[in-house]
Amino acid sequence: MxxxxxxxxxxxxxxxxxxxxxxxxxxxxxxxxxxxxxxxxxxxxxxxxxxxxxxxxxxxxxxxxxxxxxxxxxxxxxxxxxxxxxxxxxxxxxxxxxxxxxxxxxxxxxxxxxxTGKQAALASFALTEPQGGSDIEILQTTADFRENVFLLNGVKDYVINGAVAKFVTVCANSNPAAKRAFQFFFVSSDQIKVNLVRNTMGIKYANTAQIAIDNVKLDKQYAIGERDSGYLLLTHTLDIGRTLIAAIEVGIARAAYQLVLQYARERQQFGRPIFSNQGVSFPLAAMATSIDAARLMVWRACDLIDKEEDFTQASSMAKMYASEVAQHVTAGAIDIIGAAAYDTNHIANVYFRDAKVCSIVGGTNNIQKMIISSLL
Ligand SMILES: Cc1cc2nc3c(=O)[nH]c(=O)nc-3n(C[C@H](O)[C@H](O)[C@H](O)COP(=O)(O)OP(=O)(O)OC[C@H]3O[C@@H](n4cnc5c(N)ncnc54)[C@H](O)[C@@H]3O)c2cc1C
Structure with a gap:
């Protein structure tokens, strides 16, 4: 039911x-x-x-x-x-x-x-590299297994929490001769080098860094999953992660919508609230509708995950649609508020900049379309 x-x-x-x-x-x-x-x-x-x-x-x-x-x-x-x-x-x-x-x-x-517990700690997921994020098959971070020890080398980019994480879960190529031979590794923060912290356009509180993994030696106990078999683990992680990113997108859209609805009811032009113009209230009706639809798509993907049913397509659909809603709603909020929202210190401006990342992080919208179409 x-x-x-x-x-x-x-x-x-x-x-x-x-x-x-x-x-x-x-x-x-x-x-x-x-x-x-x-x-x-x-x-x-x-x-x-x-x-x-x-x-x-x-x-x-x-x-x-x-x-x-x-x-x-x-x-x-x-x-x-x-x-x-x-x-x-x-x-x-x-x-x-x-x-x-x-x-x-x-x-x-x-x-x-x-x-867990009451200790404040973050972790990072490091997949993307400077040469690209969409084509995960060309991973250049290597995990060389010799004399019972893995030797990790590589550079990971745009890693959220990268410079402040307690540990980083690194996806590496464990057999460059084979296709999709990946493995994940638990790498402690004191084993990585932070090359730079990115000055991002939005989600600015999230520390986003480029990190280097130089000759990091790891015992087998730090290798997660079967050797060379991490591809499925990677796609499973990304599929669940997309649904969680989609929930952020819904949150950004809702924040902008709530703000602009209140603003439109209070802001007076021509002697009446701007909300009394259909040119303002109709876009707000469309925003409310699209946010509802995006949230229901996120909930559907979550429901499938929780029931351990096939959720890949639902997750990509939710992520792609919610990212479009977040960008559309936040841009519309700036239109309705007008000049004040063009100031980077206005909260609507923050929402607008935050929303832009949604069509990139966790796989671009084109990549979501590739996944969705491959499952049609
Ligand atoms: C703020 C932020 C935080 C991030 N956090 C993390 C993180 O914590 N961990 C992590 O591993 N990564 C993270 N990323 C990286 C993110 O996942 C990648 O940026 C994303 O996957 C896209 O990779 P790219 O930027 O290298 O673009 P590219 O892969 O170079 O793609 C460039 C453009 O080409 C298009 N494109 C590529 N291939 C195709 C194709 N076959 N068909 C059609 N179009 C195509 C893409 O859609 C895109 O528009 C983060 C990125 C940002 C901006």
């Missing part, structure tokens, strides 16, 4: 996260937009206090063991308050997914509790 209702428990938990996000995070969103280069742990502490950094981690490893649907609802609430903070959360969840899905019991017990 299909239900469009949150359960009582979900309603309670989501309302707590909404309150936390609105009271402790949203008031600081503009400040966080300017926080780049100077990572402020206060906001991560706020999440850690509620064990919210990676709620996907199972209970037995100290996490909250939540289903994907509830996590998506949480992410939407955090993203309404600050998309950069939601991106730091989702980056961390990308990092733990290969461990949750493909790690040994010993690895889960050792690595996952590093991010």
């Amino acid at each position: 299909i239900s469009f209702q949150m359960s009582k428990e979900q309603r309670k938990q989501v309302s707590l996260v909404r309150q936390l996000a609105q009271e402790e995070i949203a008031p600081l969103a503009l400040e966080m937009d300017q926080a780049q280069g100077d990572f402020n742990w206060h906001y991560i502490d706020v999440l850690a206090k509620h064990n919210l950094i990676a709620p996907i981690i199972p209970l037995e490893y100290g996490g909250r063991g939540l289903d994907c649907l509830t996590i998506a609802m949480f992410i939407e609430e955090i993203a309404v308050a600050c998309a950069g903070l939601a991106a730091a959360m989702v980056g961390t969840m990308h990092a733990v997914l290969p461990i949750i899905i493909g790690g040994t019991e010993e690895q889960k017990e050792k690595f996952l509790p590093l991010l």
Whole structure:
């Protein structure tokens, strides 16, 4: 049976996260937009206090063991308050997914509790390299296995939490002679070098860095999953991750919509609220409709993930559609607010810049179209 209702428990938990996000995070969103280069742990502490950094981690490893649907609802609430903070959360969840899905019991017990409880810690997922992000088959980071030890070398770029993570889950090519012979590795932050922190256009709170992995020696216990068999683990991680990114996109769109709706009701021109013009109220009606549709697509993908049914296409559809909605709604919000929103210090301007990343991160919209069309 299909239900469009949150359960009582979900309603309670989501309302707590909404309150936390609105009271402790949203008031600081503009400040966080300017926080780049100077990572402020206060906001991560706020999440850690509620064990919210990676709620996907199972209970037995100290996490909250939540289903994907509830996590998506949480992410939407955090993203309404600050998309950069939601991106730091989702980056961390990308990092733990290969461990949750493909790690040994010993690895889960050792690595996952590093991010749970009340300690404030983040992790990174490092796949993209300077030569490209879409064509994952040309990975140049290598993991050479000799004398019972892996030797890792490579450069990873645009890594969220890259300079502030406790550990990085690195995807490397473990057999350059074979196609798609990948493996994931747990690499501690003291083993990587931060080449640079990117000055990104949006989601500025999320520390985004280029990192170098130079001759890092790793014992077998740090290799996740079967040797050379990480491709499926990678696609599975990316597919789940896309749904979580889509939830951020819905959150950004909702933040812009709520802001502009209130503005349109208050702003007077020609002696009446601008909302009384259909030229303003109709775009708002379209925004409300598209946000609803995007959210339902995210929930459907989550529902499929939680039921362990085939979710790849639904996840790509949700991610692609929600990214278009986020960009459209945030651009429309700037149109309705006018000049004030053109100031980079206006929160609508932050939403607009935040939304732009949605059609790139986690696979561009063209890549989503490739995935969707391959499954038609
Ligand atoms: C803020 C930010 C945070 C990020 N965080 C992370 C992270 O934490 N970890 C991580 O590993 N990566 C991360 N990324 C990288 C992101 O996943 C990649 O940027 C993305 O996959 C696209 O890769 P690219 O930028 O190299 O573009 P390219 O792959 O070079 O693509 C360039 C253009 O060509 C198009 N294109 C490429 N191939 C095709 C094709 N076959 N058909 C049609 N069009 C095509 C693309 O759609 C795109 O428009 C992040 C990126 C950003 C901007």
